[in-house]
Amino acid sequence: MAARLQDHYRKELAKELGEKLNTKNPHAIPQITKIVVSMGVGKAVQDQKILEEVSEHLSQLTGQRAAITRARKSVSQFKLREGLAIGCRVTLRGQRMYEFLDRLITLALPRVRDFRGVNPKAFDGRGNYSLGLGEQTVFPEIQADKIKTTQGMNIAICTSAGNDEGGKALLDAFKFPFRKDGAAK
Numbered sequence: 737m738a739a740r741l742q743d744h745y746r747k748e749l750a751k752e753l754g755e756k757l758n759t760k761n762p763h764a765i766p767q768i769t770k771i772v773v774s775m776g777v778g779k780a781v782q783d784q785k786i787l788e789e790v791s792e793h794l795s796q797l798t799g800q801r802a803a804i805t806r807a808r809k810s811v812s813q814f815k816l817r818e819g820l821a822i823g824c825r826v827t828l829r830g831q832r833m834y835e836f837l838d839r840l841i842t843l844a845l846p847r848v849r850d851f852r853g854v855n856p857k858a859f860d861g862r863g864n865y866s867l868g869l870g871e872q873t874v875f876p877e878i879q880a881d882k883i884k885t886t887q888g889m890n891i892a893i894c895t896s897a898g899n900d901e902g903g904k905a906l907l908d909a910f911k912f913p914f915r916k917d918g919a920a921k
Contacts, residue, residue: 739831739834739835739838740834740835740838741834741835741837741838741910742830742831742834745767745834745909745910749909749910750762750765750767752909753765753766753905753906753909756905757902757905766863766895766896766897766898766902766903766905766906767895767896767906768833768834768837768893768894768895768896768906769829769894769895769896770827770828770829770833770894771827771828771833771836771837771891771892771893771894772825772826772827772828772891772892772894773794773797773798773825773826773828773836773889773890773891773892774805774823774824774825774826774889774890774892775790775791775794775823775824775825775872775887775888775889775890776805776822776823776890777790777822777823777824777887778814778822779885784821786884786885787804787821787822787823787824789883789884789885790824790872790885790887791804791824793872793878793883793887794824794825794826794872794889795826796877796878797836797872797875797877797878798826798828798832798836799832799835799836800826800828800832801826802824802825802826803824803825803826804821804823804824805821805822805823805824805825806819806820806821806822807819807820807822837893837910839875840891841910841911841912841913843875843876844869844874844875844876845874845913846913847874847875847876848869848870848874851913852915853913853914853915853916854867854912854913854914854915855867855914855915856904856914856915859900859903859904860900861899861900862897862898862899862900862903863895863896863897863898863899863900863902863903863906864892864893864894864895864903865892865893865895865903865904865907865912866890866891866892866893867890867891868888868889868890868891869888869889869891870886870888871886871887871888872886872887872888872889873886893907895907
């Protein structure tokens, strides 16, 4: 069974996007290819248990086991050695990707304190969008009273759009809560 947003995209949004972007070829219509959720845990240099907890939370949020990321270079100012575990990430595709996007848009982002919308200018020039969350407790799966350390996360939404206009049109079609021009940063 397909995720709710995935079904909605296939049945309605793809046709609307094709008309809006004046594209007749169904393969040229932008779609979300993957979502990468990552957490950099600088405190993990002193205590590896923090990384284990954060990795478990990320796995719980995404429904997929988190991969541990390691330092590529040694940096003495940060007490960092090459190969030291310093973060975790998950790459979501298919049904899990759409389920995560649905929970992000409908549940997590509205729970952010003083939320006025996400920055509409955070595209990379190729239609991919990135945003950061200050803590993982905005997701209802994480119980705030049971966590020891709050940790932010980066979310990169990769699309097949090729340009920012197509990527923004795609995320607008999914009702992504972009900040209006008059709202403060």
